[in-house]
Amino acid sequence: xxxxxxxxxxxxxxxxxxxxxxxxxxxxxxxxxxxxxxxxxxxxxxxxxxxxxxxxxxxxxxxxxxxxxxxxxxxxxxxxxxxxxxxxxxxxxxxxxxxxxxxxxxxxxxxxxxxxxxxxxxxxxxxxxxxxxxxxxxxxxxxxxxxxxxxxxxxxxxxxxxxxxxxxxxxxxxxxxxxxxxxxxxxxxxxxxxxxxxxxxxxxxxxxxxxxxxxxxxxxxxxxxxxxxxxxxxxxxxxxxxxxxxxxxxxxxxxxxxxxxxxxxxxxxxxxxxxxxxxxxxxxxxxxxxxxxxxxxxxxxxxxxxxxxxxxxxxxxxxxxxxxxxxxxxx
Amino acid sequence: xxxxxxxxxxxxxxxxxxxxxxxxxxxxxxxxxxxxxxxxxxxxxxxxxxxxxxxxxxxxxxxxxxxxxxxxxxxxxxxxxxxxxxxxxxxxxxxxxxxxxxxxxxxxxxxxxxxxxxxxxxxxxxxxxxxxxxxxxxxxxxxxxxxxxxxxxxxxxxxxxxxxxxxxxxxxxxxxxxxxxxxxxxxxxxxxxxxxxxxxxxxxxxxxxx
Numbered sequence: 354x355x356x357x358x359x360x361x362x363x364x365x366x367x368x369x370x371x372x373x374x375x376x377x378x379x380x381x382x383x384x385x386x387x388x389x390x391x392x393x394x395x396x397x398x399x400x401x402x403x404x405x406x407x408x409x410x411x412x413x414x415x416x417x418x419x420x421x422x423x424x425x426x427x428x429x430x431x432x433x434x435x436x437x438x439x440x441x442x443x444x445x446x447x448x449x450x451x452x453x454x455x456x457x458x459x460x461x462x463x464x465x466x467x468x469x470x471x472x473x474x475x476x477x478x479x480x481x482x483x484x485x486x487x488x489x490x491x492x493x494x495x496x497x498x499x500x501x502x503x504x505x506x507x508x509x510x511x512x513x514x515x516x517x518x519x520x521x522x523x524x525x526x527x528x529x530x531x532x533x534x535x536x537x538x539x540x541x542x543x544x545x546x547x548x549x550x551x552x553x554x555x556x557x558x559x560x561x562x563x564x565x566x567x568x569x570x571x572x573x574x575x576x577x578x579x580x581x582x583x584x585x586x587x588x589x590x591x592x593x594x595x596x597x598x599x600x601x602x603x604x605x606x607x608x609x610x611x612x613x614x615x616x617x618x619x620x621x622x623x624x625x626x627x628x629x630x631x632x633x634x635x636x637x638x639x640x641x642x643x644x645x646x647x648x649x650x651x652x653x654x655x656x657x658x659x660x661x662x663x664x665x666x667x668x669x670x671x672x673x674x675x676x677x678x679x680x681x682x683x684x
Numbered sequence: 685x686x687x688x689x690x691x692x693x694x695x696x697x698x699x700x701x702x703x704x705x706x707x708x709x710x711x712x713x714x715x716x717x718x719x720x721x722x723x724x725x726x727x728x729x730x731x732x733x734x735x736x737x738x739x740x741x742x743x744x745x746x747x748x749x750x751x752x753x754x755x756x757x758x759x760x761x762x763x764x765x766x767x768x769x770x771x772x773x774x775x776x777x778x779x780x781x782x783x784x785x786x787x788x789x790x791x792x793x794x795x796x797x798x799x800x801x802x803x804x805x806x807x808x809x810x811x812x813x814x815x816x817x818x819x820x821x822x823x824x825x826x827x828x829x830x831x832x833x834x835x836x837x838x839x840x841x842x843x844x845x846x847x848x849x850x851x852x853x854x855x856x857x858x859x860x861x862x863x864x865x866x867x868x869x870x871x872x873x874x875x876x877x878x879x880x881x882x883x884x885x886x887x888x889x890x891x892x893x894x
Contacts, residue, residue, distance in 0.1 A: 485743060523874050556873075557766035559865070586877060626874050646871045651745020652763075653870060 355642045359486045360455030376478050376486035390469050391680055395491045397475030399469035402510055404493050407468045409450045415440035420666040423636050429477040431486075443475035446635070447659065448675060451494050457669035464497025472522030473611035474677075485681045487531050492657070492677030497671035499611060504641050504659060505616045507674050511645060511655055518683055519647040521625055524655075526614065527642040531606035539570040549578070550682065553632040553679060557580040573601060588614050591627040610641065637663040643676050647683070654682045685873075686728055686879055688752030689742055691735035695864055698772045699751040706886035727879075739764055739867060748872035749880065754862040755841050759802045765868040767884045772892050773864035777805060779857040780848050781830055781837040787856050790837060791815055797828025799838045806839040809859055827851040 373379060380388070399407070419427035419684060420446070430442040443452055447470050447682070455466060472489045478484040494508065495503045508524060516523035545568060552561040558579060565575045577598045584594050588611055595603060607629065614625055631642050637657040645655025657676025665669040688703075690696045692715060700712045713722045713730050722730040731747050738752040739762035750764075753773050757766065781790055790796070795816040800806040803819045810817035818836055829835040831851050841850055841862065849854065866887055873880055 365749075482740075525874050555764070555766045557865075559766070559769040582880075585874075626877065628874075644874075646874050648875065650744070650870050651743065652869050 372537070374486075375480055376484060378485070378487075384643050388680055388684055389509055390454065390520050391683065392491050394517050395678065396469065396471055396548040396559055398510060398514050398517065399491075399493050399501075402467075402506070404469040407451060407454075407470050409444065409454065409470065409472065409474075410445065412441050412443050413450060413453075415442040417453050417481055418426075418445050418449055421637060422446065423450060426635065431475050431477065442473075445476055446474055446491060447472060447492055447677060448494060448635075448637075449664070452496075452660075452663045452673070453667050455496055455671065456664050456669040461497075463663070465503075466496045466570050467493070468496070469493040480614065487681075489680040491676045491680060492675060494673055494675035496673040498674075499661065501613045503672075503674050504613045507657070508613065508643065509618050509621050509678060510620065511643065511657070511676050511678075514626060514678060515645050515647060515655065516620075521648045523646045524612060524621070524628045525631060525644040525653075527628045527647065528606065528610040528640055529638055529642055529658075530609075530640055531603060532581065532632060534603075534606055535574050535581070538574045539568060539578070541568060550632055553582055553630055554634070556630065559584055563652055573598065577601065577603070584629040586626065588625070588627050591629060593628070612640065633658065635660075641674060645676075648683050652682050654679050654680075685726070686749065686876060686883070687747045689727065689731045689733050689738045689752075690747065691736065691738050691751060691878060692732055693837045695735060695751065695753065696732070697774045699770060699864065702770060702772065702887060702890055706890040707884075708883050708886055720780060724868050742867050742869050745869045745871055747869070749866060750885065751864050752867055752892045753864050754860075755802065755805075757867070758860070759804050759861075760808075761804070762867075763870065765870060765873055766865045767868045767873075767880070768866040768888050768891070770866055770887065772814035773862075775841040775843040775862050776837065776855075777802070777859040777862060778840055778842055779828075779837050779859070780842070780853045781856050783854045785837075785854075790856060793836065796837060797825050797835040799835035800840060801826055802839055805859070809839065811867060824857045827853055828835075 397568045415427060415432050418430055426445060427595065430445040432440055432442045435441050456682065460465065474488050474490055475485055476488065478486050495507050512524060532609065536549065543566060548564045552564065561579060564640060565579060584591050595607065595676040614622060616624065633642050637660040640659040642658040647654055655676050655678045660676040661672040690699065697791045700709065703709045709724055709728055713732060720732045724730060731741060733741055734755055735752065738750040739757060739760055740745040742764050743762045751770060755775065755777055765853045795818060797812060797820060798806050798817050799822050801822055803821045806819055806832040809816060820829060822829060827847060828837045830838045830853055837856060866884065868880055
């Protein structure tokens with residue numbers, strides 16, 4: 354018997370070795386420099402486009418995150434108690450803290466405001482799934498402009514930033530207005546709405562069909578909902594697929610998205626995929642939704658969209674659009 | 685190149701038959717070989733993995749698509765796209781207990797000991813109907829837990845029900861029906877949209893025609 358044997362026997366007991374918890378890394382190899390360079394070059398793009406850096410606190414009140422993103426997101430934040438018993442959370446996302454700050458500090462006259470950040474966010478993940486719980490993010494917010502110019506600017510910058518890191522990238526664009534309009538026509542219960550949302554996130558039309566069978570509603574709306582998850586592709590192809598439902602007058606819900614795409618820089622436009630069935634886990638998106646993908650990474654490396662309702666949670670009514678790039682997934 | 689995570693065993697072989705009919709692949713991979721990676725052509729690579737691991741390979745992007753039972757997907761709540769129902773590997777997720785057990789009696793116990801390979805599904809099911817449950821995670825032959833009395837009931841999948849019957853158990857409650865799904869990695873779906881859509885369409889057509 355070697356000493357090693359004793360060591361392994363201790364694995365059976367509950368004593369924890371000194372180390373790091375799951376999903377956390379202490380990076381000290383060459384990747385550190387690479388990540389630093391990537392963050393720097395993306396930040397430079399943001400700053401060059403007139404965005405100002407914000408440095409938010411690492412934790413604030415749990416309530417802020419629940420108000421901004423709802424319980425289903427906030428419950429996945431790392432939470433602990435303040436001395437006076439109030440619940441605190443490590444920031445789950447950067448958009449919510451920025452929206453809270455802007456709502457409390459700024460008035461309508463101060464708009465538009467353009468901010469960027471390069472900070473870490475913290476998210477609970479199931480054990481042993483290989484997902485980071487501390488994500489390095491670089492992102493920006495364009496606050497105070499309801500028109501498509503803001504969306505165009507933000508998506509162009511995202512394209513430029515992704516191109517800096519990887520040669521091949523794709524930006525997926527959607528607009529949740531069409532989806533929410535159809536849902537509103539079907540008068541679903543909350544339970545059914547949750548189930549429909551879940552099947553959209555997975556593009557699971559089998560389960561979606563089973564749910565819709567239980568629902569009363571106009572069959573044309575059910576039919577388009579059933580097809581929506583796969584209205585994906587080039588703008589031309591998606592509009593073609595939508596044509597079959599033209600009598601329902603859906604174009605008012607897609608015109609905005611199509612105008613945005615028309616006005617994008619040529620170099621960015623060729624990397625765009627439209628997905629009218631794109632439904633995201635953050636409930637605060639109200640119109641344009643954005644995801645970014647690159648080769649060799651199985652997850653979305655960028656997430657964002659227009660969130661004109663978020664500020665209402667903090668007593669203001671400001672339109673805004675933004676995105677975050679998860680640098681952790683590149684390396 | 686599209687990488688397919690194929691589950692070892694009968695489900696994988698049935699899936700291969702559908703994929704051959706659909707023209708996605710030309711031939712089966714040898715399941716008895718020790719090799720785990722097969723390049724079938726310049727465009728298709730097969731990874732032979734355990735059924736429980738298919739969703740993991742696909743979610744992380746190591747495989748672009750894969751075939752896995754809905755039961756496994758529900759248990760692991762993996763972030764993958766479920767692009768087609770392959771309508772094979774049919775089974776039901778059920779609560780089962782010793783023959784003669786009355787549902788009212790079982791579900792009125794203060795807390796239930798539940799033996800299962802599906803701890804997450806079992807926990808959520810009993811919580812939803814306000815029954816306190818203690819989950820005993822097992823890795824196979826789950827019936828034994830109920831037969832020996834180690835647990836009050838089991839949560840498991842049944843296809844014909846023969847195993848339950850042979851062990852003196854019966855179904856108390858049906859949770860949901862499960863079939864195998866063609867799943868896809870989110871990033872692969874958008875980056876290889878045309879290739880994946882054509883596989884999805886070919887398989888849906890084959891499944892619908894069979």
